[in-house]
Amino acid sequence: MDDTTLTTHGLTAKTGGRILLLACGALAREILDLIKINRWDHMDLHCLPAILHVYPDRIPDAVDQAITKHRAAYDDIFVVYADCGTGGLLQQVCDAHDVKMVAGPHCYSFFEGNTAFAAQDEVTAFYLTDFLVRQFDAFVIKPLGLDRHPDLRDMYFGNYTKLVYQSQTKDEGLIALAQTHAARLGLAFEHRHTGYGDLATALSDQA
Amino acid sequence: MSDEEDDIILSELNDEDLVAQMFDDLYDGLKEEIEEGVNILLERGWQPYDILTKALVGGMTIVGHDFRDGILFVPEVLLAANAMKGGMSILKPLLAETGAPRVGKMVIGTVKGDIHDIGKNLVSMMMEGAGFEVVDLGINNPVENYMEALKEEQPDILGMSALLTTTMPYMKVVIDTMVEEGVRDDYTVLVGGAPLNEEFGKAIGADAYCRDAAVAVETAKTFMARKHNQGVTA
Numbered sequence: 001m002d003d004t005t006l007t008t009h010g011l012t013a014k015t016g017g018r019i020l021l022l023a024c025g026a027l028a029r030e031i032l033d034l035i036k037i038n039r040w041d042h043m044d045l046h047c048l049p050a051i052l053h054v055y056p057d058r059i060p061d062a063v064d065q066a067i068t069k070h071r072a073a074y075d076d077i078f079v080v081y082a083d084c085g086t087g088g089l090l091q092q093v094c095d096a097h098d099v100k101m102v103a104g105p106h107c108y109s110f111f112e113g114n115t116a117f118a119a120q121d122e123v124t125a126f127y128l129t130d131f132l133v134r135q136f137d138a139f140v141i142k143p144l145g146l147d148r149h150p151d152l153r154d155m156y157f158g159n160y161t162k163l164v165y166q167s168q169t170k171d172e173g174l175i176a177l178a179q180t181h182a183a184r185l186g187l188a189f190e191h192r193h194t195g196y197g198d199l200a201t202a203l204s205d206q207a
Numbered sequence: 208m209s210d211e212e213d214d215i216i217l218s219e220l221n222d223e224d225l226v227a228q229m230f231d232d233l234y235d236g237l238k239e240e241i242e243e244g245v246n247i248l249l250e251r252g253w254q255p256y257d258i259l260t261k262a263l264v265g266g267m268t269i270v271g272h273d274f275r276d277g278i279l280f281v282p283e284v285l286l287a288a289n290a291m292k293g294g295m296s297i298l299k300p301l302l303a304e305t306g307a308p309r310v311g312k313m314v315i316g317t318v319k320g321d322i323h324d325i326g327k328n329l330v331s332m333m334m335e336g337a338g339f340e341v342v343d344l345g346i347n348n349p350v351e352n353y354m355e356a357l358k359e360e361q362p363d364i365l366g367m368s369a370l371l372t373t374t375m376p377y378m379k380v381v382i383d384t385m386v387e388e389g390v391r392d393d394y395t396v397l398v399g400g401a402p403l404n405e406e407f408g409k410a411i412g413a414d415a416y417c418r419d420a421a422v423a424v425e426t427a428k429t430f431m432a433r434k435h436n437q438g439v440t441a
Contacts, residue, residue, distance in 0.1 A: 083372055087372040144282060145283070156325070
């Protein structure tokens with residue numbers, strides 16, 4: 001399992017379980033880790049390409065098609081996306097299929113814990129998770145054209161004040177890498193270790 | 208840009224070719240070339256308003272269409288906008304001196320909790336290019352900012368922008384406050400931003416949802432014409 005494949009193609013893990021976790025590719029490592037730790041052998045994982053994060057308008061249709069495709073093979077499907085910029089459209093898809101999804105506006109919120117995140121007043125913070133720190137070029141630099149036009153940086157990030165790295169794992173190498181990303185964007189750096197936050201409880205509720 | 212185009216000397220082109228070249232330069236986001244083109248046209252006696260509408264807005268409209276059609280993407284549009292901004296910075300003081308036509312007045316800002324202003328800035332620039340006076344409230348505006356600006360500036364149009372699904376519902380807070388204070392019908396309310404759609408615009412009580420800057424300009428013009436006609440028939 002490499003990050004580039006998760007970004008562009010997603011992942012199909014083992015089959016034959018009772019419950020399918022239909023997830024964003026950016027969450028694959030965390031979900032597989034939770035499955036392993038908790039011995040949720042009855043849960044299979046299918047991830048959509050993580051790059052959909054950059055095109056949230058495409059998420060509802062992609063999830064809709066995946067649910068339709070896998071529905072017959074499972075007792076239940078749990079969608080491991082939050083709203084993720086779909087403006088409620090993903091919730092409508094899930095409701096139409098009578099399946100549940102993760103609560104909250106996005107992964108930054110549920111990793112931090114939705115209640116704690118909502119209580120924070122951080123409108124000028126730009127967030128990265130473990131996956132996004134590793135895939136920074138694919139998710140930030142290239143889609144925004146900063147590889148070709150670095151001079152556009154302040155038009156995109158001029159109103160931000162800090163980059164917050166929400167770490168799921170404790171990895172000094174990733175912290176150092178996140179710091180270089182902050183410097184590249186001209187932002188102050190803050191590291192908060194969140195672990196898996198509400199993701200762990202959301203999956204536990206389905207297990 | 209090709210080597211052949213690098214050799215083009217703008218001052219040697221006739222007016223028609225120069226404007227066509229400025230369209231290309233705007234499309235390619237070449238700020239210095241746009242500034243040079245604007246200065247050449249001024250030296251040739253063009254009116255600032257004509258340069259703005261025929262060279263800059265004309266070129267930016269093509270950029271807008273290609274963005275809408277998926278040919279250009281955000282980085283290219285930003286570069287084009289930056290180039291247009293360079294040209295407008297030369298023209299703006301001259302437009303004020305020469306008394307360019309004024310189509311209407313707009314107050315615009317991103318809503319509370321939202322700091323993403325790329326779309327809002329594009330709309331502001333295109334509205335100015337279309338002859339609107341624009342009062343830009345900037346980012347992260349609570350309802351009080353909008354209400355105060357409406358009272359002080361007496362615009363024709365209020366524009367609100369949001370990029371986040373978590374902040375876009377705040378537009379309804381502003382419109383509801385306008386209703387409560389009995390001023391909603393005094394203004395045309397236009398809303399825009401990536402996660403919005405027409406259905407959302409209707410649901411919150413806006414007059415129109417504008418998909419992009421070009422649509423915002425056309426919609427604003429339509430409402431101004433309607434207002435003008437109502438004034439004539441009233």
